[in-house]
Structures are given as structure tokens and as C-alpha cells.
Amino acid sequence: MELQSISVEAWINPLRSFTEEEISTLDENYLIYQWYSDEELSARNLMYNGERYYLNPGSQDVIDLVNNVAKELCENYQIAGIHIDDYFYPSGMTEKMDQITYEEFLETHPGYSLKSYRISCTDNLVRTLYKTVNQQEGLTFSVSPHSSFEVNAETYYADVGKWLTTAGYCDLIIPQVYFGFDNETYPFTEVIDSWEKTANGATDLAFGLAAYKVGSADEYAGSGKNEWVANVDVLQRQVEYIKSQKYNDGVVFFRYSYMFNPPAKIRRQMRIELANLKNALQE
Numbered sequence: 001m002e003l004q005s006i007s008v009e010a011w012i013n014p015l016r017s018f019t020e021e022e023i024s025t026l027d028e029n030y031l032i033y034q035w036y037s038d039e040e041l042s043a044r045n046l047m048y049n050g051e052r053y054y055l056n057p058g059s060q061d062v063i064d065l066v067n068n069v070a071k072e073l074c075e076n077y078q079i080a081g082i083h084i085d086d087y088f089y090p091s092g093m094t095e096k097m098d099q100i101t102y103e104e105f106l107e108t109h110p111g112y113s114l115k116s117y118r119i120s121c122t123d124n125l126v127r128t129l130y131k132t133v134n135q136q137e138g139l140t141f142s143v144s145p146h147s148s149f150e151v152n153a154e155t156y157y158a159d160v161g162k163w164l165t166t167a168g169y170c171d172l173i174i175p176q177v178y179f180g181f182d183n184e185t186y187p188f189t190e191v192i193d194s195w196e197k198t199a200n201g202a203t204d205l206a207f208g209l210a211a212y213k214v215g216s217a218d219e220y221a222g223s224g225k226n227e228w229v230a231n232v233d234v235l236q237r238q239v240e241y242i243k244s245q246k247y248n249d250g251v252v253f254f255r256y257s258y259m260f261n262p263p264a265k266i267r268r269q270m271r272i273e274l275a276n277l278k279n280a281l282q283e
Contacts, residue, residue: 007080009142010073014066014125016087019052031065047097049090057121058101067128074136081140082133086176088122088156118157126169134171142172144208147179147191149198165200173203174252178210180234182224188238192245199247206250207242209235212258214273215266232269236276
């Protein structure tokens with residue numbers, strides 16, 4: 001597969017931060033360390049889910065920090081844009097984890113549920129980054145969320161359907177459709193169809209595909225767990241199905257190393273898969 005050109009985007013996880021063990025490696029002048037060390041700032045700006053700390057998007061301090069990082073990257077590095085992953089609010093959120101900022105929000109927005117508040121905070125984070133990135137000519141802002149609208153809203157407090165159908169949130173959405181056709185929970189065609197039915201052209205839509213699953217059992221796919229082992233044309237058929245959709249701005253493969261420097265045990269199968277995939281891409 002010949003590469004014509006490569007552009008590089010800066011990939012950041014704006015809210016996912018450090019573990020208790022990792023905090024000891026931070027310099028005391030580091031802003032997040034200062035937040036961690038101050039009881040009041042920690043309660044306002046950080047959220048801990050038992051595994052690691054996340055930044056609280058309900059805090060203006062956090063929005064400013066994340067936005068300043070994006071601005072620095074855009075202004076000082078030769079990148080094509082900013083890309084964020086699906087780490088928004090962590091799983092296992094409790095009411096206490098963002099209680100201070102929620103109660104402050106209610107003072108000017110009475111009646112908002114906790115879920116609606118958190119979704120509005122994620123909306124604000126995404127809109128802010130979009131505006132900052134688009135201030136630089138030619139740069140794009142993209143988001144790679146979970147492939148399920150329900151999971152995004154209920155677990156990560158991300159209204160991805162709104163971002164897809166409303167201008168001003170992101171330039172490109174790349175849902176992580178890391179499933180085969182035989183996946184019991186998220187069958188590939190059903191997931192693609194859900195995005196096709198929701199899209200309206202306001203935001204570009206590409207699809208992330210799981211090149212890393214080629215030749216490996218998918219333990220979360222139920223009865224379809226051996227699909228990627230038994231077939232050498234999964235990616236080809238996925239690309240062909242995506243190309244048949246009205247809203248189709250491309251495909252993205254995760255990840256590069258598995259395609260062009262795969263583990264020895266799947267090297268032969270990946271070579272055949274790539275040959276089949278090349279045919280689909282050229283059609």
C-alpha cells in the first residue's frame with residue numbers, strides 16, 4: 001500500500017490524568033500538582049474514580065488549561081490539527097466527584113439534572129477546543145468517541161449526536177467501530193447504520209476500524225470471537241460497506257504498527273488482509 005503523503009495531528013486526552021503513583025513524578029511547579037496539593041483546588045478541579053485522577057470540565061481552570069495546551073500546539077508546532085480520544089468523564093462517576101462545581105452551576109441554571117450539567121460541561125470543552133483550533137488557518141479539530149450514542153451519553157456524558165448534527169463542535173467525528181460483523185453486542189453493520197441515520201452532513205464523519213484485531217480472537221464479541229481469525233477480508237468488507245453509505249468521509253485504521261509492522265504471529269494474515277483491503281480502497 002503506497003503512501004502518498006502524511007499529515008500529523010496532535011492527539012491529546014484532555015481530561016484523563018495521573019494515578020496516585022504517578023503524582024510523585026511531577027515537579028511541584030506543575031499546575032496539576034499544585035491543584036492536587038491544595039485541598040480546595042483538588043476538590044474543584046480534580047475527580048478521582050478509584051484508579052486515576054481526571055480533570056473536571058466543570059471548572060473554568062480546567063477549561064483554560066486544556067485550551068492553552070491546544071493553543072500552544074497549534075501555534076508552535078507544524079501540525080494539521082488537534083485530535084481528542086474518548087476519555088471524557090470517567091466511568092464510575094459519583095455525585096460527590098463534581099459536587100462543588102455542580103452546585104455552583106445550579107445557582108445560575110436551576111433545575112438542571114446532574115446528567116444534563118455534565119453533558120453541558122463536555123459540550124463546552126469541545127466547543128472551546130473547536131474554536132481555538134479553527135482560529136489557525138487550515139487546522140482541523142477531530143474527536144474519536146465510542147461508537148454507541150447511548151454509551152457516550154450515559155457513561156461519558158458526551159452528546160455525540162449533537163456534535164455530529166450541529167456545526168461548531170468539531171470538524172470531524174471518527175467513531176471507534178472496533179467490531180466485526182459477527183459481534184453479538186455491536187454488530188458492525190448495525191453500528192454503521194446508526195451513524196448513517198443520525199448524520200445530516202453538518203460535521204464530517206469517518207470511521208475508525210480495528211486493524212489491531214486481525215488474526216486475533218475478540219473475547220468480547222460473544223459467538224463472533226473468532227471472526228478476525230477465520231477471515232482475511234474483514235477490513236475489506238467493512239470498507240466496502242462504509243463506502244456504500246451516504247455520509248462517508250473516509251476510514252481510519254487503528255493502529256499503524258499492526259498494519260505495517262505486525263506481530264510475527266499475524267504477519268502472513270495481515271499481508272493477505274492488506275492486499276484485499278487495497279482492492280476495496282481503490283474501487
